[in-house]
Amino acid sequence: MERRRELINFIPVVLLTVIGFSSVYAARSAQINSSSLTYGLLFIAIFLAVHVFLRLAAPHADPYLLPITGLLAAMGIMMIYRIDPSLAAAQATWLLVGVGLFAAIVVVLRDYRKLDDYIYILGLAGIALLVVTAIFGKDMNGSGVRLWLNLGGMWIQPGEFSKVLITIFLAGYLHSKRELLSTTTWRMGGVPMPPLKHLGPLLTVWGMSFGMLLLMNDLGPSLLLFGIFLAMLYAATDRLTYPAIGLVMMSGAGVFAYFTKAIVHLRVDVWLNPWTDIDNKGYQLAQSLFAIGDGGLFGTGLGKGYLLFRNGQEIIPALHTDFIFSAIAEELGLAGASAVIILFLLLCYRGFKIAVATDDGFSKLLAAGIAAGFALQTFFILGGVMKLIPLTGITLPFVSYGGSSIVSNFASIALLVLISNRTNSERLKAARASELAASLGRSA
């Protein structure tokens, strides 16, 4: 049942991919050759293969996850292909790796709840990745942020993976400490407060996020990590006090960073007024806004936006990674760009729905943490490129160019697939059992 629905949901994805790649090719046939069109076909083949795989490996998994991520990834690779076909080749390769990891997780972690036994190892691994990056990380693109680690000749962003590992850790940790964290031992001005000793984890994660910011200049991932933590803490305890205290702590850190870290100062100033130094500091955001504004209701059409200089260089720096949404907004307009936002909202909706539907606390927190992570990451980067909030460099899941991002996000989807598959098959089993019992009762 779920898989048939998934197949039906794939139809628009396939159609849009075919139309998208064809129109990019039509608009830019002078610059690109037709053999690169195979990326479109390869892409469709990958997702149909995943569908068949799920029929065997996780037949009851949520039927919307894959079509949504497929459509997002299709838009991403289409846009990357439009910006630079050679990058699309690399992205397609990473997509294959991501899907491979996805399949591996679905098979190997079939009983994913065993992860609960290894959460400290996973959490330490996540922190270790961050520490290693903080020490050995390189600034690959001159953005002033040291995010990259050379892994045997391959550049990866460990931050993307530690996000997944730390989410798993938090799910297990908060699940076990849930009762303790929810108790009220004292009140401050009538507001029930948790026991002070349990503020430890809060302080730890806060310190970690803040450390990331100070050591790596890494605004986006540190904020995201802290945001995911607050969301999961709230989900586990149902106590607004935690996110409230957390926000106060983060604000304090933010104010401190504004006055001490040049990059934070710069991002905030540019956000407040990108126009004063439009040719230098404000250039990236101003060009992003020009591109978005140019899109209007229906966009310029794929391949027809003003995204590249004559020599093929991107007009907006980091267009194919952090600013890919600006390219979508220009060429597909309000119609296409709001579709992207709504797709992310749907993805989060499925994630939270899986969290609500499942029956054990670890799964609930894990699904909610992943969903909250997608929501926050989308908000941070899209809000940044649209001048809703200061820019925090971070990728748009599934859409931005980047191997680490796409692979780690597929790992998150694999976890959601496993959780929903287990929930749905157990529910089905229970329904069958009660049906059986009823029919036995009738015959008796």
Added chain:
Amino acid sequence: MNSSIRKLFYASVVLFAALLGMLAYQQVINARSLADNPHNTRKVFEQMRINRGVILASDNTELAKNRLQGGLYYRQYPLGDLFSQVVGYNDMVYGQTGLEHSQNDYLTGTADEVEVTNFINQLTGKQRAGANIKLTVDPKVQKTAMTDLQNNGKPGAVVVLDVHTGAVLAMASNPSYDPNQLEADWAQLNQDPSGPLLNRATQSLYTPGSSFKLITTAAALETGAFTPGSQFNDEKGYIDIDGNRINNYRATATAAPEIFGQHTLSDAFAHSINTTFAQVGDKVGQAKLVEYQQKFGLYQAPPIDLPGDEVAVSGRYVNGHLASPNDSLDQVHVAWMAIGQENVQVTPLQMAMVAQAIGNGGSEMKPYLVDSVIDSNSTVIRKTQPEQWRQAIQPQTASTITAMMVRVVNEGTGFGARSDKVQIAGKTGTAEVGGGKINAWFVGFAPADNPKVAIAVVVENAASTGHDSSPIARDVVLSALGMR
């Protein structure tokens, strides 16, 4: 936990709603201001990728064409400074002026009529292209006008109109500039006090002096107060109106004014007798004088196909602003107005239109520069149809004034415009600008018995009409009639 997870979802919905709201704001509400930001080079760059239409003169001489370099089309102006102010420029840095500006939608192919062609062309695999613009101007006439102005050496302008259609045959402004060197010369062109970028024919306002008597005479005749034979007696060379003295023309500020004795209105017109026209104005009154200015189109922008900000409105100016035509003037100012020495300011285009109307039986045509728009498939998608703008005066009045204008050239102040090849009708004007200098006007048309071309010439800081404006008018008229 379910209730807190649901609340997390609601919080996410709020975040996503904020994203959608900001997206809609930037793409719809703020889009215009983003597009207009001078740092947003999208529009200019986009247009430079379009094979912009060519601008042609009436004899198909190319006035503006393209040079393709690195996928971008750059503008070239083969005739250099000859048509600079009319054709204007199209520059990536400094924007657009003249017809390059006003006809931009046609030239870039974004006008609705051209879009259809482009759509069909795209279906058949042809490249998108702008439409060509064919003008009414004749390079030979323009060359005569520009050469004469440049040889004369003083700033000035010439406008030549087809009497029957209002088509502009020449529109010259001196000094000019080379639009091919715009970016290199920009700073210098903007500092030059003589204002080479200015289109003096349509943008500069001049005191009309005695050329304004064309309008005063039209009012005098049509109100029935005077005929060409109306008698006057000038015994002193000046008259006093309401305690203020108005003199006849004096060679210098201290010289004695000329005394004309017994004469008719027609004599006064031929010799431009100020005292007589001051009396005419006094009798006709302010209301009628203003009414006839409006009949000839003053106080309104001439409906020509140039950018609106490059066409000045003629009329009475006070402190640099166009005054209301209904402002009440005292008696002596009405008399001053009748001889064109009050605060009335006119453009050469407006005066050429006055001459055109008189030459065309009182029917003033809409002036135009664009003859036709031709798309990339050689289809004429727009052809300008001559159109009456206003009936300024009655045909009978027009022919009476014509006869008076003939006398100006044959025996009066316009002697310098006389030609033995064609009878030219005209009226001179000398507007004092101080330091013994004048702005010299010649406004007229030819042939007098069957008018074909109308002309207005103004030369700034001139010595006399006979030396400066009249000979230029004669040369240009002969050139326009193919007699030179």
